[in-house]
Amino acid sequence: MIALKEDVPGYAAQFERRMSAGEPAWLRELRAGAMRSFSTLGFPTTHHEDWKYTNVSPVATTPFGEGPAAWPAAAPPAGPAAWPVNARLVFVNGHLSRELSAVRGLPAGVAVQSLAEAVRNGSTVLESHLGRHAGYSEQAFVALNTALAVDGAVVTIDSGVVLEQPVVLVYLTSPAGGPAASYPRTLVLAGRESRASVVEIYSGPDDSAYFTNAVTELVVREGAAVDHYRVQLEGRQAYHVATVQGVQDRAGILASHNFSFGAALARHDINSVLDAEGAECSLNGLYLAGGSQHVDNHTLLDHAKPNCASRELYKGILGGHGTGVFNGKIVVRQDAQKTNAIQSNKNLLLSRDAVINTKPQLEIFADDVRCTHGATVGQLDREALFYLRSRGIPVRDSRDLLTRAFAAELLDAIRWQPLRETLETELHRRLSQMVEAAAK
Amino acid sequence: MLQINNLHAGVGGKKILRGIDLEIRPGQVHAIMGPNGSGKSTLAQVLAGRDTYEVTSGKVLFEGRDLLALEPEERAAAGIFLAFQYPVEIPGVTNMYFMRAALNSIRKQRGLPEIDAFDFMESMKRKMQLLGMPEAMLNRAVNAGFSGGEKKRNEVLQLAVLEPKLAILDETDSGLDIDALKTVAGGINALRGPGRSFLVVTHYQRLLDYIVPDVVHVMSAGRIVRSGGKDLALELERKGYAELDEAAVSELVR
Ligand SMILES: Nc1ncnc2c1ncn2[C@@H]1O[C@H](COP(=O)(O)OP(=O)(O)OP(=O)(O)O)[C@@H](O)[C@H]1O
Ligand SMILES: [Mg+2]
Numbered sequence: 056m057i058a059l060k061e062d063v064p065g066y067a068a069q070f071e072r073r074m075s076a077g078e079p080a081w082l083r084e085l086r087a088g089a090m091r092s093f094s095t096l097g098f099p100t101t102h103h104e105d106w107k108y109t110n111v112s113p114v115a116t117t118p119f120g121e122g123p124a125a126w127p128a129a130a131p132p133a134g135p136a137a138w139p140v141n142a143r144l145v146f147v148n149g150h151l152s153r154e155l156s157a158v159r160g161l162p163a164g165v166a167v168q169s170l171a172e173a174v175r176n177g178s179t180v181l182e183s184h185l186g187r188h189a190g191y192s193e194q195a196f197v198a199l200n201t202a203l204a205v206d207g208a209v210v211t212i213d214s215g216v217v218l219e220q221p222v223v224l225v226y227l228t229s230p231a232g233g234p235a236a237s238y239p240r241t242l243v244l245a246g247r248e249s250r251a252s253v254v255e256i257y258s259g260p261d262d263s264a265y266f267t268n269a270v271t272e273l274v275v276r277e278g279a280a281v282d283h284y285r286v287q288l289e290g291r292q293a294y295h296v297a298t299v300q301g302v303q304d305r306a307g308i309l310a311s312h313n314f315s316f317g318a319a320l321a322r323h324d325i326n327s328v329l330d331a332e333g334a335e336c337s338l339n340g341l342y343l344a345g346g347s348q349h350v351d352n353h354t355l356l357d358h359a360k361p362n363c364a365s366r367e368l369y370k371g372i373l374g375g376h377g378t379g380v381f382n383g384k385i386v387v388r389q390d391a392q393k394t395n396a397i398q399s400n401k402n403l404l405l406s407r408d409a410v411i412n413t414k415p416q417l418e419i420f421a422d423d424v425r426c427t428h429g430a431t432v433g434q435l436d437r438e439a440l441f442y443l444r445s446r447g448i449p450v451r452d453s454r455d456l457l458t459r460a461f462a463a464e465l466l467d468a469i470r471w472q473p474l475r476e477t478l479e480t481e482l483h484r485r486l487s488q489m490v491e492a493a494a495k
Numbered sequence: 496m497l498q499i500n501n502l503h504a505g506v507g508g509k510k511i512l513r514g515i516d517l518e519i520r521p522g523q524v525h526a527i528m529g530p531n532g533s534g535k536s537t538l539a540q541v542l543a544g545r546d547t548y549e550v551t552s553g554k555v556l557f558e559g560r561d562l563l564a565l566e567p568e569e570r571a572a573a574g575i576f577l578a579f580q581y582p583v584e585i586p587g588v589t590n591m592y593f594m595r596a597a598l599n600s601i602r603k604q605r606g607l608p609e610i611d612a613f614d615f616m617e618s619m620k621r622k623m624q625l626l627g628m629p630e631a632m633l634n635r636a637v638n639a640g641f642s643g644g645e646k647k648r649n650e651v652l653q654l655a656v657l658e659p660k661l662a663i664l665d666e667t668d669s670g671l672d673i674d675a676l677k678t679v680a681g682g683i684n685a686l687r688g689p690g691r692s693f694l695v696v697t698h699y700q701r702l703l704d705y706i707v708p709d710v711v712h713v714m715s716a717g718r719i720v721r722s723g724g725k726d727l728a729l730e731l732e733r734k735g736y737a738e739l740d741e742a743a744v745s746e747l748v749r
Contacts, residue, residue, distance in 0.1 A: 437547075442583040445543045446593070446653065447571035447601035456596065460587030460636075 065118045066093070069203050078174060085186045089201035096195040108380045108412050109322050109351040114294045119266050122148030122228060122235030126155060135225050135256045135286075138473060142167040142210075142222040147229050149205045149237030155225075164213030165251075167222050170240055173209040180211065185242055188272040189300035194324070196296045200238045200270040207240030210253055214246035214276070221252040221284070221471050228259030228267065228293070235263075241271040245279040245307075252282035254474060258317070261291040269297040275307035277331070282310045284474060285325075288481060289317035291346075301327030303334035303363075312468065313369075314478055315342040315350050316485055326355040329363035329391075340369035341465040343482070344377030344409070345489035351380035358391040358424075367398040370465055372458060374405035374489035383428065384416040391421045398428040403435065403461050405454075406493055451490060458486050496521045496692050497542075497562075497661055502553030504541050511537045513717035515553070519661070524693040526703055526728060529714035530736045535696045536580050538714070539665045542694075543577035544570050557661070571597075572604035574660030578650035578667045580696075585637040590649065593637045594619065594656050601657060622655045625685065627678045643670035651679050655686060662686070663694045668702040680705030700732045 070090050074083055098115035099106040126132065126147045136145045136155050144167060145155035151169040158167050173181050191198035208224045226239040243253050253273075259265055267289060275281050281301075289295045295318040301309045315321050327336045342350045356365045371379045381400045402411045415428040435457050443453035462482060469475040502515040511534045519525050527535050541548050542555065544567030555562040557573060565573065585593065599609045623630060626648050638646050647667050654662050664683070668676055683706055687693070695706060703711070703725060711727040712719045715736065721727065 436583075438583045439585050441545055441567060442579070442585070443593075443597075444567035445545075445571060445577055446597035446657065447568050447604065448596055449568045449600060449604075450566070452596070452600065453568075456588060457585070460585060463587035 065120075066199070066203070069121065073203060073205070079177070081182045082174060082185070086202045089186070089191045089198045092191050093195055093198035093202055096193070096198065098195055105353060105382070108378070109320070109349065111294070111296070111320070111322070113264075113320070114266055114296070117234055117264065117266070119234050119236035120232065122232055122237065122265070124148060124150035126152055126227070127229050127231050132227060134258070135223060135477065136227065138223055140223050141220050143225065144169060144208050144223075145225040145227065146206060146237075146239060147227050148235055149226075149239060151206050162216060162218065164216040165218055166209070166211045168209045170204070170207040170209055170242070178209065180244060181209065181242070184244060184272065184274055185240075188274065188302050189270050189298055194298065196268050197270055197298050200240060200268050200298075204238040204240035204270070207242070209242045209244075210251070211244045212246055212249040212251045212279075214248060216246065216249045218249070218251040221254045221282075221474070223254045223256065225256045225258070226267065226269065228263070228265045228290070230260040230263065232263075234265050236266040236268065239267065239269040241269070243271070243273045243281065243283070245273075245275050245281045247276045248278040249276070250280045252284065252471065254284040254286065254471070256286045256288065257295060258288045259290040259293055263290060264292040264294070264319070265290070266294045267296070269295075271297070271299045273299065273301040273309060273327075275301060275303045275309050275334075277304045278306045279304070280308040280310075282312070282470065284312045284469065285314065285323070286474070286478065287315040287317055287321055287323075289321070291317070291319060293318040295321040297322070298324040299326065301336065303327060303329050303331070303336060305331035306333035307331070308335045310337045311339065312465070313338070313340040313342075313352070314465075315340070315352070316481055318348065318350075320349045322351040322353070324353045324355070326357070328357040328359055329365065330359050332360050332362045334360070334363045336363075336365045338365070338367040338369070339465055339468055341462055342369070342371045342379060343373075343485055343489075344371070344379050345374040345485065346492060347376045349378045353380075353382045353384070355384045355386070356396060358385065358387040358394045358396065360388075360390060361392045361394070363391065364395040365397070367396075368465070369400045370462060371400075371402040371411060372405065372462065372486070373402060373409035373411055375492055376406075376408045378409070379411040381411070381413040381430070382416060383414070384418070385426060385428075387417075387419040387421050387424050387426065389420040392423045394421060394424040394426065396424070396426040398426075400430040401461075402430075402432045403458065404432060405435070405458065405489060454490065455483075455486060459483065496558060497694075498556040500554045502538075502541070502555060503551045504537065504548045504553075505551060506548050511548070511717050512541065515717075515719060517712065517719065519692045519694060521692060522687075522689040523710065524687070524695060524706060524708045526695045526697060526708040526711045527714055528697060528711065528728060528731055533714045534717040535714055536665055539577055539580075539663045539694070539696060542570075542663060543567060543575060568600065569604070571657070571659075572601050576654055576657055576659035576662045578647075578654055578662065578664045580665040580669075582638045582646040582650055584639045584641075586639045588637050589634055590637050591619070591633040594653060597653070598656055619656065622652060626652055626655070626682045627675070628652060644672060644675050647671055648675065648679060651682050655682060658686070660690060661692045661694065663696070665696045666698065667695075668697055668699060676702065677705065700728045703728050
């Protein structure tokens, strides 16, 4: 039994349920350790340097329930949950929905399983990877997820296997019921010289202040290449806190794409360790905050070994009273000579009241490295605006066009067309809302 | 078509245009020459609706309408086009998308249906060929990374696509090599007709060899200090602006 601080509502009961669910000993130990960390740490406050601009007290004080384990409405959800792909796992309130999921026609050597299923099947790799990469001893939300995750996805790609189509993981919160919390957990194991792309999509209703706490671990083996897409389209009142932790072996390539459009409060920690020579990591991010949305991106590139390269581009569009945070940390360890790291954060402010806090954080312990960083904050270019208007394009359309142009390079980097189109539509819709709200 | 009366404009208290009078009839080509900083681009930009400049007095009628009361996009829809002296780069928007958006916006304001995508492509290709532009430019971002000459050609391409009633060309010839100048001038001449007028700002007689003007004006210190036939440009080429500047000064003092 673990003594919990009294001010953590309802988590003890959920934890007990997980512990009595008949899971194997290693998993119960993992959960127990994580729960211990969580109860020691408690939720972070704005006194923590890493949480200075992001106040999670609404998350800390809401007694979240568990949503129903199945999609409650007769009609299945539209959009990504119905995309025709070979491998689609759909989760409702953290539980796998067999009805909405479809896994078929995958090449040999690729397995797409739900976490609960993988645990039941006694998957051996699971024990050596789940919870081993995303550290929870200092990260309360990672600890909470590790302790309470009900289900999630385990994607394994064997050595040398090339997966053409992306694996799509849809994490839905259902409408109906009070504020619920879910703890989606994803593990991707890309074997040597394999290629795969994984898309995680998060979405939920606008009328509920629910909480999603997600953790993803990405293991990129020697010479493997993984494209990871994170698409956060949560409902207007939602709280979304997520960590992605990559581990890259020799010449392993990880491209992370982080799209954050929804939620009232969103916090993403996107991290990767470049853990052997020749690893390459690119972190791409596009975040929107309008109305009173708050979005916080903390990224950490840990250059642990020599001759690795990282390239980071995060762009933010902030309107209304929206607030954004970008904290890009790059650590270059003593051993990591010949590191090449490029970081760029660009922000477009569409209103007077929008705020961005942007900070590079370079910790360099090697001497033969090339690290560059830059951050910009600006408004729409007046010259460009006049140019478009002088060609007959009305002022609103011109603004819209320039704003979308600002985001274009990040959307263009999406290789899978249905996803690119979905996000273009989403972006357009959300920007129009921002512009409309501004006009009122 | 265009009637400018005693137009004064400036920026932040600085006077730039100090009483411009100009009338352009349908089908006419007017050239404006004049030393650097005399206000030629300011006039062009004011006509296109640039809000950086404050019009302090005067009137501009375009086909009888009060031009100064219109937004830039409304002026475009009314049939005004400005080829910029310094075309603006717009990364993230392809030339193709931009020109279609522009054409359709203008058509919409005129109550016309959107142009068929296929027809648009075909006419674009034809026009680009006429201007010696490779088709690949359609898929590049607007002016982004274009050379000086490419930018100018791109302005003329837009002119050809939007088919305005009054085209204002602000130093469209500068930055073009001799062959490009011929091609571009040819493209412009192809657009000449009884319903379309041109206001051509240039420093060089050479352009006016190809696009022969009906009237040449000389601007100095924010005023038109002399107007004449096409021979005036030749005279300027010989004498320079020095004499005219004196004239301008004496006029201002008066
Ligand atoms: N936005 C501005 N702010 C301040 N001064 C300006 C601005 N625009 C123009 N001016 C000034 O007004 C004067 C006229 O400028 P304009 O660009 O109209 O000259 P021009 O005749 O087109 O010159 P050029 O032949 O060099 O193109 C110049 O002294 C210029 O510096
Ligand atoms: Mg000029």
